[in-house]
Amino acid sequence: MSAHAALTDTVSPFGTYKAEGLVRAAWKLADRHDLSASLRKRIRSLVAWAFSGPYDTEADGLKFRIYPGQNYDDRKILAKGRLPERAEHKLLHPYLKAGTVFLDVGANIGSYSLFAASRGARVLAVEANPDTAAKLGFNLRANGLENEIRVAEVAVGDAEGSLQLWSEPSNCGFATLVPELTTGEWAGNWSPREVPVRPLADVVREAGLSRVDVLKIDVEGFEDRVVLPFLRTAERHMWPRVVMLETNCRPHWAEDCTKVLEDLGYRAAGGTEDNTVFELAA
Numbered sequence: 001m002s003a004h005a006a007l008t009d010t011v012s013p014f015g016t017y018k019a020e021g022l023v024r025a026a027w028k029l030a031d032r033h034d035l036s037a038s039l040r041k042r043i044r045s046l047v048a049w050a051f052s053g054p055y056d057t058e059a060d061g062l063k064f065r066i067y068p069g070q071n072y073d074d075r076k077i078l079a080k081g082r083l084p085e086r087a088e089h090k091l092l093h094p095y096l097k098a099g100t101v102f103l104d105v106g107a108n109i110g111s112y113s114l115f116a117a118s119r120g121a122r123v124l125a126v127e128a129n130p131d132t133a134a135k136l137g138f139n140l141r142a143n144g145l146e147n148e149i150r151v152a153e154v155a156v157g158d159a160e161g162s163l164q165l166w167s168e169p170s171n172c173g174f175a176t177l178v179p180e181l182t183t184g185e186w187a188g189n190w191s192p193r194e195v196p197v198r199p200l201a202d203v204v205r206e207a208g209l210s211r212v213d214v215l216k217i218d219v220e221g222f223e224d225r226v227v228l229p230f231l232r233t234a235e236r237h238m239w240p241r242v243v244m245l246e247t248n249c250r251p252h253w254a255e256d257c258t259k260v261l262e263d264l265g266y267r268a269a270g271g272t273e274d275n276t277v278f279e280l281a282a
Contacts, residue, residue, distance in 0.1 A: 007054070008054070008067070008134065009054055010134050010138040014063050014065065014142040015056050017053070017054045017065065018056065019056065019057045023051045023055060024078060024079075026047045026050065026051050027047060027068055029043060029047070030043045030044040030047040030075070030079065031075065031080070047068075047069075048069035049069070051068065052070065053067035053069055053070070054066065055067075056142075057081075059077045059111075060082055062114045062115070062118060062139075063143050064077055064109065064110075065138050067135070069170070070169060070172050071132075071171055071172050071173045072171045073109055073111055073173050077111075083111050084111060085111070085112075085272075085275075088112075088244065088272055089115055091244070091269075091271075091275075091277045092112075092216070095214050095241070096115075096116050096119040096214065097120055098119075098121075100116070100119075101124075101209060102116040102117075102121040102122070102123045102213065103209070103214070104116070104123060104125045104126060106217060106220075106246075107133075107151070109139055109173065110136045110149070113136070113149050114143055114149070116214070117148045118143075118145075121148075121214075124152060125149055126151075126203060127151065127153060128154060128155035128156075128165050128195045129175050130153060133153045150207060152206075154195070154198050155177060155197045156197065156199070156203060156219070156222075156226045157177065157197040157198075157199065158229045159199065160198055161196075161197050163177050163195065163197050164177070165177055165192065165194075166178075166181075166182050166190045166191070167191065168186075168190050169189055169191075170188070174220060176222065176249075177197075177221075177222045178220065178222055179192075180252060181252050199233075200227070200229065200230040204230075204234075204238070211238060212238060213240060213241055214240060214241070214243075214244070215243045215244070216244040217243070217244070218246040218275075220246075221249035221251075221252030221253065223246060223249075223253065224253040224254055224257045227243065227245070227257060228255060228257060231260075231261075231264060239280060241280050242269075242277060242280070243261065244276070244277045244278075245257055245278065246275050247271075247275060247276050248273070248274040248275075258276065261278050266278035266280050266281070267281055
């Protein structure tokens with residue numbers, strides 16, 4: 001299927017779009033990190049034109065309808081045959097069990113939410129991009145987990161209102177509320193769309209959550225405006241025991257999350273190049 005024929009299909013049954021051998025081989029080639037970054041980018045552009053998706057596939061026992069021409073996570077699932085960010089999942093695994101309340105802010109297509117739900121957690125998945133949220137919803141239904149995972153289609157910030165969500169067509173999962181991030185290192189064909197914004201405390205209350213055990217935040221430089229207002233206004237019993245925070249866009253924070261978390265009693269319990277896990281001291 002060429003990029004020109006790509007469509008978003010959240011209706012057809014899982015298995016409608018087969019990822020055949022040539023598709024997988026092409027995306028594996030596009031994901032080869034022994035190639036130079038410039039060559040890999042050129043190959044990826046060509047492969048995305050020829051094989052943008054959708055494709056139905058499984059990774060670590062979970063079902064996904066993926067669009068590799070449009071999203072980094074989708075490309076990794078197809079090229080690797082497993083979930084992306086394996087090291088982060090390993091860090092979270094000890095905290096996930098039956099009954100755990102997992103709050104996934106920046107849920108993308110659901111790799112974290114589905115991973116948590118498959119281990120018995122109750123999940124609230126928050127995704128601001130309506131197109132991505134529709135793909136997320138399909139993946140939940142494909143896995144029969146729509147009752148274990150609730151979706152809030154909203155952005156999270158420090159005040160109620162609306163903001164421009166910037167996205168880039170080659171990686172819809174890398175959407176941001178920070179316009180400065182769309183220049184320099186991550187310059188591309190970005191475009192904005194207005195989305196509603198709610199404080200995290202409101203989102204949690206409207207979902208009827210009485211606690212949050214594990215909070216994961218991946219919102220491309222807006223992490224501070226998600227977690228800090230919540231911790232400063234919520235009663236302590238609502239504070240998550242564990243926070244996994246994406247830190248690779250840290251220069252775009254308005255306030256240093258890590259320092260505030262440490263001041264509030266959280267301690268770094270592990271990390272990767274892109275994310276840090278904090279655990280609240282007893």
